Amino acid sequence: MRMTLSDLLVATGAVGDVGERGNPVIESVRIDSRAASAGSLFVCIPGARLDGHHFAAEAVAKGAAAVLADRPLAGLPEGTPVLLVRDTVAALGKLARAWRERVGAKLVAVSGSAGKTTVKELTAAILAKAGPTAKNYKNFNNKIGLPLSMLEAGEADLTWVMELGISAPGEMEPLAAIAAPDVAVIHNVGPAHLEALGDVAGVATEKCKLFAALRPGGTALASLDYPELWAAAKAVCPGVVALSTKGGPAPYRAKYLGAISEGRGRFFLRLDDLEMEVVTPLTGGHFAENILAAAAAARILGATEDHIASGLATAVMPEQRFFCRRHGNYTLIDDTYNANPLSMRRAIAAAAETAQGRPLVLVLGEMREMGHHAESEHGRMGEVAAGSGARAIFYHGAHAEAVGEGLSRKGFSGIFAVVDSPDAFLATLAGTGLGGGVFLFKGSRSMHMEHYLAALTQSIQKDATA
Template sequence: MNLTLADVERCLTGAAEEGHDAIPVNSVQTDSRTVSKGDLFVCIEGDNFDGHEFAEQAAAKGAAGIVTAKLVDVDASVIMVRDTTRALGRLAACWRDKCGAKLVAVTGTAGKTTVKEMLHAVVSRKFETAKNYRNFNNQIGLPMSMLKADESQPVWIMELGISVMGDMEDLAPIANPDVAVITNVGPGHLSGLGSVAGVAKAKTTLLKYLREGGVAVINRDCEPLREAALKIVPEPIEFSVGHNDTSYVASFLGGSGTEGWGRFSLRTPEGDGEFEAPFCGAHYAENLACVAAVAHQLGLTRDDVIQGVRTLAADPQRFCCKLAADALIIDDTYNANPLSMARSIETAAEMAGDRPLVLILGDMRELGDEAVRRHEELGQLVKRIAPAAFFYKGDHCGDVICGLDGDNVTGVKTPEEFMRAWREMGLTGAVVLVKGSRSLKMEEFANALCRERGTGRDNTAGAQEAKTK
């Protein structure tokens, strides 16, 4: 990091102490345990902790400076601000300006992490590229991710996650994107955002913070999103899986010969054609069309997109296909909302084909007043899919049963309960989808099944064998 303590002071207070231009800042930390000599420590206040209590510890480790909103008595330079979280965001924005990086901001109800990872794989073919780790995308994670990027990376791809009204107003000014990407909007975080229209309004707030000359990239197929976006940006770049009048269109053509891989078509202004990739499902076609649209704005070609996504390594908890004995276990346990849940179930059913489909699902959290209705709808979807077996964990099991209207579901609380039932079923060649909200720890079910069936391996092995035509 090429910052001095004076740079930090000018960014946060408008003036620098004499001599501080000669004091380098090596990195920025919010955890005193990770502070090394020459770091800047920002005292963040959370619901269950207060970083100010650890300012002395950071100073003792040789911190070059302490950013604080309270009086602290430490042997280090102290920079006083009104709000340390906002100061962290402001410092990240200053650092980005100093680096001169082009920033792509990605948000949406579903697929934003996947799009970020796909974009990184594609853009890295031409540029050194920074990204935030997994979903470090909130008021702390976003600025810390930006502060870990450096001047050698001309493109930064940053995911922005929101859960309540006002979150985007905090995050968007930090990102101040050159390219703002909204993958879709749907019923996610309704307890904080109220309705799908509220989600659309909150997500599209990002577009108000585009840099001069910046570009908005949105989903043509999502009408609430499009309606909200057009009020802010009259001519966004659009992508689609269903509207052929857009410039970037992708389609899912079915599974390939490699387990967990899919065949896709991709049309851009440069051409049209089919290829295989290490992911499967119609929702990945949406992600692919989005990535192609963004990549084109960054000067990359359709071929760059295809070659880049073919190298994509599966996230271990995002629709990661694991082969264990004769079972295909789909670990999609990182999180769940009604949109992502429906897409995952439909894709798993398509992948299963004539093989038995087993669903191990958990509650979708943070849906507020919509929770009962959305879980009844989940039951209705499962009834239409008609899996060979259906297991459920969570408080909304009764609501799911109402939607099932008489079809069977087995309630489970622990992986051990599920494994006993699994052994009794005696299924062979099954496709098993495991998914639920993060707090339910549904990955424990996927892991237990992998251990039972033998060591799982993900579907990205042999990625270079994919064929393009």
């Protein structure tokens, strides 16, 4: 970002004491006082545990050129510009929208219940082959993360790829208004955040509010394979363009052609009038819709066949999202970032395909925010796990009995163990006699299944050097 103080005043509608420092250029926005630097704007974000207003003086001491706050501040150096607004989070969004209008880059907005970050990364990888491209840092996709990501984009960037995440009614509309996308894609919906959104139809209805914020002439893309999503999309945007990986009558289609090596797969794409095969660092049929969403969005913005093939082939997947590592006889799959029933089913299926006859071990954590669906969804998780051919299943969290009942319904005869710590997991694993294979680690973010992965990794490395 590069805007003057007066630009910020106009964009946010702020009032107050702007100090005696003229009209300095603001080159970055920070919400953490420890990251403040010369030429930055420090935005005071109020919170239940920490209130950014209490750290404004520290930010200014580190070089922040101005402060955005919702109240007068004491203890700042004389002459410090303080921009006052009613709501600093809302003002942050207004500032991001103003920067987006100034730069004029084409923006792709991505949402869905499972794989949003993967779609974002793949889309950005393709568009980066055509020119400078900005994207969210990791999954900075909420009412604070989205504007911060947009404000980090450079003036020379031709395209921005922004992931939008919601978990409750009323969250998508303000996010979508900030992004004002040229292309918006929703590649799936599933039973995620049901505690707040009720059911899959509720998820679809909230997500499809994204389409109402399209810029004039913009394109909405949605998967025809999810009836609730397609119905909600048509209600908001009758001209929505269909995606399908199940052979539906859609101009954009994809099919998984199989694995060619561990961690790499072949896919067929039909992108309106273009047909092509691509190789990606992803294996498993469920990744077809992620790859299709990315390729379709990029194609609409002018990506060529070469851009698409090269971008998908060289894309680097972030850690904690089906990230595979080899350690001797072990293949460890890190899918620990988060989990809901849709992403859990897909991860288990992909892990089973990766195993290809080798022992499969599932180390799973509770799926949270399921509301009154929690028991039934964890029972279904047990059924899916039983059908994977896993030799052993370790489970951490609530609803373990429901998982066990699901396993029993499908006749699971392997090892099922409930563990409450990484140490307990290692101790139980040691008694199974499993000395290798494919291990999938997955659960909701708050379950910290990465600690279980780290414990096994350290144990393998220790044994290798003993």
